[in-house]
Amino acid sequence: MPASSHSSTSPSQVQRRTVETHQLANGLVLLAEPVATAESAAFTLMVPCGSSNDPASRLGLSNMLCDMVMRGAGDRDSRALINDLEVLGVERGESVGISQTSFSGATLADNLLDALAIYADIVLRPQLPAEQLDAAKMVCLQEIHGVEDEPSQKLMDELRRRTYLEPWGRTSHGDESGVEASTAADIKTQWSAHYRPNGAILGVAGKIDWDQLVELVESQFGAWEPVESAKPLEAQREKLSPHIDFEGNQCHIGISFPSVPYSDPKYLQAWAAVGVLSGGMSSRLFTEVREKRGLCYSVSASLQTQRARASVMCYAGTTSERAQETLDVTYGELIRLREGVLQSELQRLKARIKSGLIMQQESTSARSGSIARDWYHLARVRTLDELGRQVDELSAHSINAYLDEHPPNNFTFATLGPQALKIPV
């Protein structure tokens, strides 16, 4: 049996790394965490264009724009653009969230600056070729149809829609009519209004030379013109029924409740409480729903945060016969969280978090995303060191004080399956 001291992370394990910061005159924030032991470098470029910025009659427009900007930029047509990124060995991905589009990539450190120069073209000078609009539209429609075949995703989309005011519960892929209606002019307008440096963040981690990086970013992104953009308007949406009819043998259950966003001083406490609920194999949901009762093979909860609001989102998927019991047991665990967490649960959680920090430290991709996210939410970056100390200081007392002030409450339910379930009140 290991002594508990084994699980604590000594300062030598969490490295003392610095994070460099530089803001361009146009507003773009450049962040970098140099990692001397790495041979790779990774970046995450966030631009302030998300599904909350889609016009109400063009849901899915930002997602379609994200597809279109990769179809040629600057002097490179679609084929040359992709070719040159691949020749640089860039492992890339794009994702569209509620408020941001993220372009991320990782490659050999020597290729980083060339790759970033291409991304400057992608966001500043996309060709948005009209003759490729139909193909992009087809891809986006296929994505929407694909969700019909993934009922767990469909259910969580529906839960988010029921949890938030408009536009905060939207999905990035939008809807069929919005995508169908989108024109080349809509794409261009969306790009002009929302691909802008004020509000954009570029996070880099890996083997880098900071001075060279600043110089490259200044020269490639310096001419990007800031644009003022109206904030999305909030609106109540029509009340939706908690149940969605869906053929099949399985039932998918979603429950959400309000939490505090990333920038809240109590965020770590809120996040730790969810960690006790879900995450490890000794977490409450896993133990009570899956291990003891075998009610389902998949049950989880996570704290999903936007800049100004956050919710805990729970999911369980099971057979129709066991659906009501699964819902009741899962809901019971959410209610029981009001009674607080135990010291022993916190000890396991801290060990998991510490281990996760070490893994993150060894991934340049994870770090580039993490520092960009920190800036987005906090307008500053926490070092790994600081994160380690915050975790050390976390106490069951502080988590329970948070839960006293914010007991799980005001639940939203969504179920998807062949029959409706009894929703607790």
Place this chain on the structure above:
Amino acid sequence: MPASSHSSTSPSQVQRRTVETHQLANGLVLLAEPVATAESAAFTLMVPCGSSNDPASRLGLSNMLCDMVMRGAGDRDSRALINDLEVLGVERGESVGISQTSFSGATLADNLLDALAIYADIVLRPQLPAEQLDAAKMVCLQEIHGVEDEPSQKLMDELRRRTYLEPWGRTSHGDESGVEASTAADIKTQWSAHYRPNGAILGVAGKIDWDQLVELVESQFGAWEPVESAKPLEAQREKLSPHIDFEGNQCHIGISFPSVPYSDPKYLQAWAAVGVLSGGMSSRLFTEVREKRGLCYSVSASLQTQRARASVMCYAGTTSERAQETLDVTYGELIRLREGVLQSELQRLKARIKSGLIMQQESTSARSGSIARDWYHLARVRTLDELGRQVDELSAHSINAYLDEHPPNNFTFATLGPQALKIPV
């Protein structure tokens, strides 16, 4: 435009690391790649118990055993076992393949030896508590039912079933009747026969002390008794129709053709040909099926290798209306591969592989899995350095020579959706 020299990896980028090897008297092979710059250590423990070892009337038994061994081992009951792994910060996962069960984990380097001692209990001294059999069975049944909700997975399961002789096309989760019928005695028999050191491999990567590791593994795994075990018998299975009826709007298409396994001298050529077909954004399938025609949002091919056989497995998911065209275009690309690959395609591919090697080098989890897999297939381990050189030497000529000898042929088809498609002959 970057010079192509940018994309090549200099010796300083792929590190010259050694891989240590030690075989215990009972047959267990211990491999370790020390990584001086890491603070983590990761392990992959493969035991020779896979779904091909399931009795024909107990399909899913190895999967159920894998669930059961985590429910208490040595002196620890289910709860203590999970608690102690979590207190050590072990990020863990288990998976059951056709010939192996893999237990993998990563944690702080200081906790590695304590974690391995617990895994010795898990494989040598599982409690297999009879009173938890029903819960384990429920979890396994839920997993089987869950596939009904994931038509893309269901389709690929059906494709594999049609591609191979019995037992090589099995799924790990088995079937309902096999899981229902499994008793505590079956579980115990499966464990006795197949959790054995002869044929087991333990790969470790990270910040390790080799001498200490050997000592720990000798003391914890040395008493594990070898068992001789009969090889699974091959058998023809009844001929299955290529089409599986499935309600909904989407159609899922699978195509496979024979390839060469990992240990074949031409494996790298076979694998590179598939890399030209699928993998990057300029790959043929992505370009022809998704980008140009927008036929689907997901299309891919991969070389899936077992020890003595391998296949290329292609998948495309689309709407019913576009299904026939998607199948025809995808199939057309497989046929076109017979004509060979271009130098420019190889150049991009090499850049991607090199970049992937650097990323792998920075992940202790990836390396522990990779060295264990190498040993399983080759009975030796290739260093990163050697891999880098093999990639450097890869030529379009050698790939095309391979394709001349092994043109894509003898295709197997599976489709899943509301209506059958016309299968090319």
